[in-house]
Amino acid sequence: MCYHKSLKVKLEKLAEYYQAEYDKTMSELYGDNPISYHENGFDFKATPIVTAGVPNALQNFNWGLVPFWVKDAAGGTKLRVSTLNCISEEMYDKPSFRDSAKEGKRCLIPSTGFYEWRWMDEKGKTKIPYHIHFKDQELFSIAGLYAKNKNMGTSGDYHSYAVLTTRANTLMTKIHNSKKRMPVIIPKQYEKDWLNPALSKDDVLALCNVVHEIDLDAHTISKRITDKKESSDVPEVLLPHVYEEVRD
DNA sequence: CCAGACGTTGTT
DNA sequence: GTCTGG
DNA sequence: CCAGACGTTGTT
DNA sequence: GTCTGG
Numbered sequence: 182m183c184y185h186k187s188l189k190v191k192l193e194k195l196a197e198y199y200q201a202e203y204d205k206t207m208s209e210l211y212g213d214n215p216i217s218y219h220e221n222g223f224d225f226k227a228t229p230i231v232t233a234g235v236p237n238a239l240q241n242f243n244w245g246l247v248p249f250w251v252k253d254a255a256g257g258t259k260l261r262v263s264t265l266n267c268i269s270e271e272m273y274d275k276p277s278f279r280d281s282a283k284e285g286k287r288c289l290i291p292s293t294g295f296y297e298w299r300w301m302d303e304k305g306k307t308k309i310p311y312h313i314h315f316k317d318q319e320l321f322s323i324a325g326l327y328a329k330n331k332n333m334g335t336s337g338d339y340h341s342y343a344v345l346t347t348r349a350n351t352l353m354t355k356i357h358n359s360k361k362r363m364p365v366i367i368p369k370q371y372e373k374d375w376l377n378p379a380l381s382k383d384d385v386l387a388l389c390n391v392v393h394e395i396d397l398d399a400h401t402i403s404k405r406i407t408d409k410k411e412s413s414d415v416p417e418v419l420l421p422h423v424y425e426e427v428r429d
Numbered sequence: 430c431c432a433g434a435c436g437t438t439g440t441t
Numbered sequence: 442g443t444c445t446g447g
Numbered sequence: 448c449c450a451g452a453c454g455t456t457g458t459t
Numbered sequence: 460g461t462c463t464g465g
Binding site: 182 | 448451
């Protein structure tokens with residue numbers, strides 16, 4: 182699973198990585214600051230993504246996929262709580278995701294890392310947060326599906342996406358030791374393929390498994406990440422924090 | 430037929 | 442929009 | 448997923 | 460302990 186991520190990079194650098202344009206609204210929104218240090222999926226916020234539909238632009242889409250058939254805002258807010266993630270193995274079958282999957286509405290979700298908790302005991306009493314990132318590259322793409330809905334009560338259409346998940350690779354099995362899932366990550370050399378709307382189902386599903394060849398790294402961080410009294414969207418949240426009980 | 434779901438992960 | 446359970 | 452609540456009356 | 464809201 183993946184409900185927390187970071188995008189510690191400026192808009193301009195994002196555009197460069199994806200060879201994509203962005204409009205004035207977006208530059209006003211983010212200015213010259215990194216886009217986020219910690220984003221909680223349950224805030225359902227919009228951040229820049231790249232879609233198969235418009236592969237040469239950064240577009241601000243909301244996390245938590247609201248399918249086109251949702252009839253009103255109440256239905257959307259209820260459903261998106263459980264569509265932050267999509268089990269990639271089932272995306273062609275689930276009512277909430279299958280239309281996006283079949284229509285090739287795949288997207289790249291720019292990320293500089295994601296957060297996961299590791300359980301330190303059998304009883305589920307102690308958990309320690311980690312930030313997971315690439316070993317040798319700051320920015321990378323998480324794979325997603327997206328959709329458009331007209332009934333969310335927003336001024337324009339409501340654009341949203343879900344993070345695809347897959348079986349955890351070796352590193353993630355260690356950290357995400359109870360659920361053993363992780364976001365689908367698309368290496369740079371496959372990004373164009375992923376955004377090709379004509380890609381076959383078999384190829385799509387195969388790309389959801391390349392995570393097993395990816396070299397990720399992780400470090401423990403402070404529990405400030407879940408502190409409600411202080412903002413967690415600050416640079417300090419990413420700093421390594423040593424726990425006695427973690428020996429690896 | 431109508432009403433209601435449509436989802437993720439999980440044992441704190 | 443489409444499927445399932447009642 | 449986590450954090451926070453943990454209730455009453457009313458009545459389509 | 461379990462449910463709900465975010």
